[in-house]
Amino acid sequence: MSSNVVLNLIIAEAALELVPGEISRHASVRNDARRRDLEPSRILLDRSIHHAAMLRLKEDYKRGRPDLVHLTLLSITSTPLYQQAGAKVYIHTRDDLVLEFKEQTRPPKSYFRFRDLMQQTLYEKPGSGLITFHAESVPRLLSRIGSDPAIGLSVQGNPMKLEDLAIQLVGAKNPAVLVGGFPKGHFTPETTKALEKLVRIDANALDAHVVAARLVYETEKAVGHRSSSS
Amino acid sequence: MSSNVVLNLIIAEAALELVPGEISRHASVRNDARRRDLEPSRILLDRSIHHAAMLRLKEDYKRGRPDLVHLTLLSITSTPLYQQAGAKVYIHTRDDLVLEFKEQTRPPKSYFRFRDLMQQTLYEKPGSGLITFHAESVPRLLSRIGSDPAIGLSVQGNPMKLEDLAIQLVGAKNPAVLVGGFPKGHFTPETTKALEKLVRIDANALDAHVVAARLVYETEKAVGHRSSSS
Numbered sequence: 083m084s085s086n087v088v089l090n091l092i093i094a095e096a097a098l099e100l101v102p103g104e105i106s107r108h109a110s111v112r113n114d115a116r117r118r119d120l121e122p123s124r125i126l127l128d129r130s131i132h133h134a135a136m137l138r139l140k141e142d143y144k145r146g147r148p149d150l151v152h153l154t155l156l157s158i159t160s161t162p163l164y165q166q167a168g169a170k171v172y173i174h175t176r177d178d179l180v181l182e183f184k185e186q187t188r189p190p191k192s193y194f195r196f197r198d199l200m201q202q203t204l205y206e207k208p209g210s211g212l213i214t215f216h217a218e219s220v221p222r223l224l225s226r227i228g229s230d231p232a233i234g235l236s237v238q239g240n241p242m243k244l245e246d247l248a249i250q251l252v253g254a255k256n257p258a259v260l261v262g263g264f265p266k267g268h269f270t271p272e273t274t275k276a277l278e279k280l281v282r283i284d285a286n287a288l289d290a291h292v293v294a295a296r297l298v299y300e301t302e303k304a305v306g307h308r309s310s311s312s
Numbered sequence: 313m314s315s316n317v318v319l320n321l322i323i324a325e326a327a328l329e330l331v332p333g334e335i336s337r338h339a340s341v342r343n344d345a346r347r348r349d350l351e352p353s354r355i356l357l358d359r360s361i362h363h364a365a366m367l368r369l370k371e372d373y374k375r376g377r378p379d380l381v382h383l384t385l386l387s388i389t390s391t392p393l394y395q396q397a398g399a400k401v402y403i404h405t406r407d408d409l410v411l412e413f414k415e416q417t418r419p420p421k422s423y424f425r426f427r428d429l430m431q432q433t434l435y436e437k438p439g440s441g442l443i444t445f446h447a448e449s450v451p452r453l454l455s456r457i458g459s460d461p462a463i464g465l466s467v468q469g470n471p472m473k474l475e476d477l478a479i480q481l482v483g484a485k486n487p488a489v490l491v492g493g494f495p496k497g498h499f500t501p502e503t504t505k506a507l508e509k510l511v512r513i514d515a516n517a518l519d520a521h522v523v524a525a526r527l528v529y530e531t532e533k534a535v536g537h538r539s540s541s542s
Contacts, residue, residue, distance in 0.1 A: 130422040149422050160519045192360040192379050193423035289390045295525040
């Protein structure tokens, strides 16, 4: 772990993927691809455009929401903690692909540019640069980065005040927190088994970007308290 | 003020406008309009697309960022406070147009749908519905809603802990907070003069969506503390 990083943030099982082959010939996909002058295999699956085609996909309700992934990423990368290299961010997709962002890398704020970057990254699978690519599951990712502890945020978890969680994280050796990068549903059993615990931070089910924003903010406050009391 | 609303949030001088006539014949605008099968006068000014055309606009650095306005709006409307009708949100544009969102109205999370909704609203200027339209400056908006106090968040303000500001707001009669809806620069003197004070909540200059997310979160916590101590 780099000396500054106090938190690894993983947007897990993210609803981010290229259009799967099984629906590449559907009219909503073909029209979108033609309009953008790209092959269907090179465009992101997007429920707001490919809704009709997605109805035949398995677990369609958890898929095709690059907009949510973008919002969640920006809610992390726009913060002082991230910009001062205190947080590292990973996107793990439901297909077990991991996009690892080099510390302090700023993703595009424009959705169009983010979409184009994600399409290119998922297609070209770069081994180095500002975003590096790994084919790995959540357990393998956690093991590679040596996270300790790994905590998932979920409405299925035990209630805990976010302030208290942040203090625990800041006191830990190399903590990782997983936020679900999907609009509905829960982490898979494979993901859950790899975690030390699941924590619920609000009485309401919160969007991933709200969870991530609040987690980073409380982590900043916990870092500040630690610094001022030491 | 409706009985539940504890906070009026104004995204002020927002970088949201239709393409101004003076650049409607520029190639980047004409191409975009043709691709989307719309008149130039009906599309949103967007720096990520119309950059070359915008160089000839006055204060171009503060304009054409509907993506930032979208992010800021979602960072408010995705929260429990907003969803329980505890916050009301307004977008005030640099052209002195105000879009007022009916309590609990959820704007589209997809950027495409948001863009289309804003284009339609700015063009059609609806007098009623989920979004109502007023042509008014910040001073007139604050006077119409009877805000007390009206506070602006700005790096030019006096430093104050956000927790303390939130406690003040929750104890006030009908508070309004302004967050700048632009990527660079500061509130105009006209806006600043209409405010009780300017407050700076971080040592860093923060993006509007980060400011709004943190403000709503601290307001929720202040409301919770007030409820549990009364």
